[in-house]
Amino acid sequence: MKMIAIDMDGTLLDDERKVTVENVKAIKEAQKRGIEVVIATGRDDKEARIPLDEAKLTCPVISVNGAEVQSADGKVLDVYSLDNETVKKASEILHRHEVYFELYTNKGAFTDDYEKGIETVIDVLLSSGSTDSLDHMREIAEERYETGAVSHIENYQALFDDPTISFYKLLAFTKDDQKRTKAKHELEEMDHLAISSSASDNLEITHCEAQKGRAVKRYAAGLDIPMEEVMVIGDNGNDLSMFKVAGHAVAMGNAIEEVKSLAQEVTDTNDNSGVAKAIYNILS
Template structure:
């Protein structure tokens, strides 16, 4: 019997309009009413994760930045797992040498040092995720991140690193050059104490090796006294693999990569077809 459900956001809980679909929101609340704990596990930072949840009137704990931070349903910060400073410097140098654009997720928010590249990176992410919106709509959505304060522009990343209170939680790199991205990914694996994953084919997500969704879900389940055999996870991408490795019941979205589907016990409908709602209700009906 499932007692805890961990749900990814982009490509999973969120539909193609990047909002929680009505049926998904209803199903999450139904699970909570049945006494099932629900936690969202996302690569987004806390602020960007909470916005669509609040719109859907969903209150739950959030594992953000791939597990680098955890906040309870009251948004109280309970844990932070940053990248080591020596690792951060090595990662920056590697990406800059390869001329790969990247953004920094920190304890003070998310930052970019190039507005145009930040806009293009989001557009590329939406396209690679299967969005069928036109270019102007995608561009407006990308610009909205800056307008809402989800990401801020900084003249140089050195400005952040020079401040002693800045903690780097995640480095998110983008490139349409698949060969270059794969080469960098291989080199990154040589750096100790980091986890390398992805939320889309054209990006790389880099966190502390302890900052992974699966580790965070395990810790939360232990805190609640719930066995991992009683945990269901739902996801669509490679930054969800760590959850799939530890959970008793794994659900892949219909829009997931085939490699993710191969790890799953059940493949539900796509994110824009209320796949999360179907998976949750399927479990509730088995209770």
């Protein structure tokens, strides 16, 4: 393998949203041996680099499911944004079905409901099997605001009115399956959209070219690396497009069954440094 693309939440990061020491060591060893290690995440670049910087890892980042690609030193290499009218129409659909959503842009991620943003992160942590106390989960959720990973804004109209804003993704959440399904069906009727998920109760809405699989394929092609020599590691629905194009797909032990069914290998869980174990398997 000449390239490894790694998802973040539920994969590279443990349930504390940190990169484990074992994962750091394995990635650095792969890099030392000349393997290109790329992060492929639904997070925007800013939020993605927070745990990477803490772990002293330097990697290119495919962010917002492929809407933006940045080199290891932060140079923007590729962008696929959504036009204002498409975002407005998608927003109207989500509002009509009472589905909370955040907007991801070239200037960061935004929410128009501070408390709902907190509740959503807690719900995601609970659904991923976290056994932390609710107080600790709230601290993790509030950290998104404190670090600037997500900003609170009174009304999304201010973003639509700003000509310097480019829209990358709508990240929608609801525990109501019926509302989420109805909204998804309407969104799927729109042109040039890709609809995926990174948790059981969310929708990730991006440009049709902003999918992890397509972004990984473009990035590998730029380095003249055939997809047969690319390994991908992931756990959820927005990783499926990578699994369909990679030469070797590794599912986390905590991955959803659909991801595991497409994998050539199932490693340990994110809390047990499954990424490191998968990397050492190909290095040995």
